[in-house]
Amino acid sequence: MATNVTERTSARERLLAAANQLFYAEGVHTVGIDRIIEHAGVAKATLYSAFGSKDELIRAYLRTRHDVRRAIMDKRLAAYGNPRDRLLGVFDVLGDTFLEPGFHGCAFVNASAEANPDSPILEVTGEYRAWVRALFVELARDAGAAEPEQLAGQLQVLYDGAGIAARMDKATG
Amino acid sequence: MATNVTERTSARERLLAAANQLFYAEGVHTVGIDRIIEHAGVAKATLYSAFGSKDELIRAYLRTRHDVRRAIMDKRLAAYGNPRDRLLGVFDVLGDTFLEPGFHGCAFVNASAEANPDSPILEVTGEYRAWVRALFVELARDAGAAEPEQLAGQLQVLYDGAGIAARMDKATG
DNA sequence: CCGACACTAGACAGACCGGTCTGGTAATGT
DNA sequence: ACATTACCAGACCGGTCTGTCTAGTGTCGG
Numbered sequence: 001m002a003t004n005v006t007e008r009t010s011a012r013e014r015l016l017a018a019a020n021q022l023f024y025a026e027g028v029h030t031v032g033i034d035r036i037i038e039h040a041g042v043a044k045a046t047l048y049s050a051f052g053s054k055d056e057l058i059r060a061y062l063r064t065r066h067d068v069r070r071a072i073m074d075k076r077l078a079a080y081g082n083p084r085d086r087l088l089g090v091f092d093v094l095g096d097t098f099l100e101p102g103f104h105g106c107a108f109v110n111a112s113a114e115a116n117p118d119s120p121i122l123e124v125t126g127e128y129r130a131w132v133r134a135l136f137v138e139l140a141r142d143a144g145a146a147e148p149e150q151l152a153g154q155l156q157v158l159y160d161g162a163g164i165a166a167r168m169d170k171a172t173g
Numbered sequence: 174m175a176t177n178v179t180e181r182t183s184a185r186e187r188l189l190a191a192a193n194q195l196f197y198a199e200g201v202h203t204v205g206i207d208r209i210i211e212h213a214g215v216a217k218a219t220l221y222s223a224f225g226s227k228d229e230l231i232r233a234y235l236r237t238r239h240d241v242r243r244a245i246m247d248k249r250l251a252a253y254g255n256p257r258d259r260l261l262g263v264f265d266v267l268g269d270t271f272l273e274p275g276f277h278g279c280a281f282v283n284a285s286a287e288a289n290p291d292s293p294i295l296e297v298t299g300e301y302r303a304w305v306r307a308l309f310v311e312l313a314r315d316a317g318a319a320e321p322e323q324l325a326g327q328l329q330v331l332y333d334g335a336g337i338a339a340r341m342d343k344a345t346g
Numbered sequence: 347c348c349g350a351c352a353c354t355a356g357a358c359a360g361a362c363c364g365g366t367c368t369g370g371t372a373a374t375g376t
Numbered sequence: 377a378c379a380t381t382a383c384c385a386g387a388c389c390g391g392t393c394t395g396t397c398t399a400g401t402g403t404c405g406g
Binding site: 026126162 | 286288331332335341
């Protein structure tokens with residue numbers, strides 16, 4: 001098939017892009033399906049054949065965001081020369097994301113605040129948190145911390161708190 | 174009128190109690206008006222004559238919660254003997270609230286995550302954050318901190334981060 | 347007794363929700 | 377030439393949302 005070098009973005013990708021934009025900016029509960037498909041220029045049936053339900057679209061949106069953040073973090077951290085700088089560098093990366101235009105807090109904190117206690121969305125937010133935690137543990141261990149698990153927990157508190165402050169106080173922290 | 178010593182709770186109070194319970198546990202956006210009035214045992218018209226709109230009910234719910242937290246904090250902090258213990262005591266009080274049954278994170282963080290960017294709800298959540306900030310500044314100053322404003326900002330990051338971790342990780346931090 | 351008031355019960359309106367379904371179009375592989 | 381696939385446009389469904397309105401009840405002070 002003569003797929004161009006730059007293949008036209010598929011409906012699925014456009015849907016994910018629209019979800020990433022609207023869900024993140026206004027909340028997964030506030031934004032309706034109609035807004036998403038209108039923004040993506042996609043038929044409603046296409047959305048439901050691709051994702052099955054709104055909840056699954058939300059999960060896919062969060063997973064995509066998770067993947068992007070992980071890729072950015074890995075790439076940026078690789079530039080640091082020693083383990084200690086790499087550990088502290090997490091907060092450099094975090095601080096830079098606060099400065100991005102349209103920053104609206106941690107997507108996973110926001111989504112979990114909107115979700116019902118038994119929502120399948122919490123599974124994805126939990127995976128993100130587990131990744132952050134594991135990242136801190138690994139970096140703390142590499143940096144020679146006496147108790148990496150404990151330090152990781154403390155760093156995650158700083159990580160979360162900085163995100164909340166950045167969203168609610170609009171300060172750079 | 175022979176109001177008993179224990180006056181029967183007014184419709185307004187029952188509505189606020191129901192709002193406090195349902196909004197906090199499940200989110201202000203998820204819980205509908207019908208659930209509130211059913212739980213309060215109150216007619217819908219009474220709610221709208223007392224509060225005017227759902228947004229105003231949400232604001233009243235948050236203001237009530239703010240008042241309660243402020244009262245608890247003031248009372249508990251008064252028990253500490255010196256300024257430094259009083260400053261650190263904020264986190265003792267915070268930690269105790271995490272252990273209360275039905276704890277579901279900071280109501281103001283949650284509500285602001287659900288709100289539209291121009292929602293009148295953000296006004297009330299902002300007032301709460303300003304109070305927390307002012308409390309930390311005052312206590313830091315009394316404790317003789319070199320830069321009370323800066324320290325207060327750092328302590329608020331810990332305050333927020335601990336709340337997020339307590340909700341999302343169900344850990345006592 | 348009477349008017350004012352606070353309240354209850356519930357129908358109702360109008361908008362919007364997530365989700366399904368039909369019908370049509372264009373490109374594909376065989 | 378044909379079937380398949382992927383997609384779009386939009387009507388449609390049942391349900392839920394906030395908010396209004398009507399009608400009736402009980403309780404109070406004067």
